[in-house]
Amino acid sequence: MRIGISIGDVRGPASPADLVAQVRTAAELGYDTVWSSQAFGWDALTSLAVAGTLVPGIPLGTAVVPVPQRHPLVLASQALSVQAATGNRLTLGVGAGVAMMVTSMYGLPADRPAARMREYLTVLGPLLRGESVAHEGELITASGQVAVPGAEPPEVLVAALGPAMLRVAGELAGGTVTWMTGPRTLAAHIVPAITRAAESAGRPAPRVVAGLPVCVTDDEAGVRERIAEQFGLAGRVPEYRAVLDREGVAGPQDVAVVGDEKGVARQLARLADAGVTDYLASPFGTAEEQERTVRAVAALI
Template identity: 30%
Template sequence: MKLGYHLGYWSSGPPPGAAEAVATAEELGFETVWTAESYGSDALTPLAWWGAATTRIKLGTGLIQMAARTPTAVGMSAQTMDHLSGGRFVLGLGVSGPQVVEGWYGQPYARPLARTREYIEIVRRVVAREEPVTFDGDFYQLPLQGGTGLGKPLKSTVHPLRRDIPIYLGAEGPKNVALAAEICEGWIPLFFSPASDGFYRAALEEGFARPGARCKPEDFDVAASVPVIVHDDVEQAAALIKPSLALYIGGMGAKQVNFHRDVFARMGYADVADKVQDLYLEGRKEEAVAAIPTSLVEDTSLIGPPEKIREELARWEETVVTTLLLRGDAAALRRIAAVLS
């Protein structure tokens, strides 16, 4: 199983020690380093800034929100990053949810799967640079229909370093996971659990079986962000993760549409997820954190003494996950890598 490093998105400012952590990840032989965006820091700028000091590690966006940029703009960014990194760029894309798409970006959210399919097709055409880009879809038209009439099919002025940049899709629901297997080179799950492996394996197999699927299962990368905390006390380790889980289950989505909450419900924690969500939305955040059982943390994380982590890692190695994305500072990455090696 490969290792990657996930910087995530910023909270109130740049994460301290990020440059050192990225350098450490490359030194330790990690396969990839990833950035993210929500409604604060963007994914591309930190990746270029800190990635400029690297020479080997692949640079991925985990992930770019599609509502933030037109597909041609993302194609331009992908070409640019690929040239600057010497062919090390990995494009991770995601839909996000209606709260962010409509509330922050002011874009429509309806029919996200169909929109994703069109978006990725346009990005691929921009990067391939085989002909001027035209597209007549339900969501995107190039040139624009009903405008001035002066729109002209264009081809990128930049010649591609690679005509086919790998694209990963962030997805949580089964239909979106199947779409990732059909049209992408990788899938970025959130809150993956070995207990849910059968559910996701079936969704991936459905996508792989579709006509024209891009990858065979053995060539497809599943890069899961998995909290790993080496600590002699399991409860104290779990306490470091519970606030983040409460935020996602309770506050990262509307009451009626929260895809993160749904992940834990499918995992068998529906009652817990509903309680956490109710408490969080009522502003009782500490109670929401306290309502998360340690078993839920252990289902989606690797925590505890080294021997416990090594023993539980065997379960992860039997799943569809092919890359573990780790978090933490440089010292934490060294400590975790020593345990996982």
């Protein structure tokens, strides 16, 4: 199981210098990938371009970019720009977005997310390959081409939790990215469903990138209480509530990877046993807690 690490907003407010420092530390410690999430601050792709151009070598990924507010022509241009700027190190993770946010913040429709994602990917794929598209579909219209010299098409992953989206991810993408999804659900639901879909489409075995907060600490109970406070909203959002219910837990605090060095190692081994190909470590806590966590998790790579 590869181990990557998140950078930027999910770990707290970050300046450009902070982003570069986080990526440089990850590269020096041997992390397999650095991942940037789209939240309410840094643009995920821009943050990778900023830091990735200054830190060579380490693979980069988005986990994830919501697509409702980015037309396929726009996203293809952004992704290929990052590819050209960073020497083609990008994995492009995309998602349908949290429905409540898509409708309330952007005034966009959030119904039929799997159907929208399927159509979106049928347009995005050719654009990433530099091909011209002329698509007038039920949900998307796109006409044009994107050409960025030196850019190769990135691998695309799809945030998928439910059966319909997992079929889309398995059939049309290189795998999935999950968030707040525990090992029981990964082993019994996520991995089997997306693997069946990929096999039926004649595609290679999919990547399964499992993102979870992590904190190496001697105060497990206290940290889990803080995670419950910070990520409590996820426990009430239908998309995440569904996988938490599958796991049989109350909230994000119960699936987070928390404990001392040996406890965290055991929890990561359980993810690997579940069929996870990539663990996305999202360090949680104070600067001191994150420092201990970053180095302890790196020791497991």
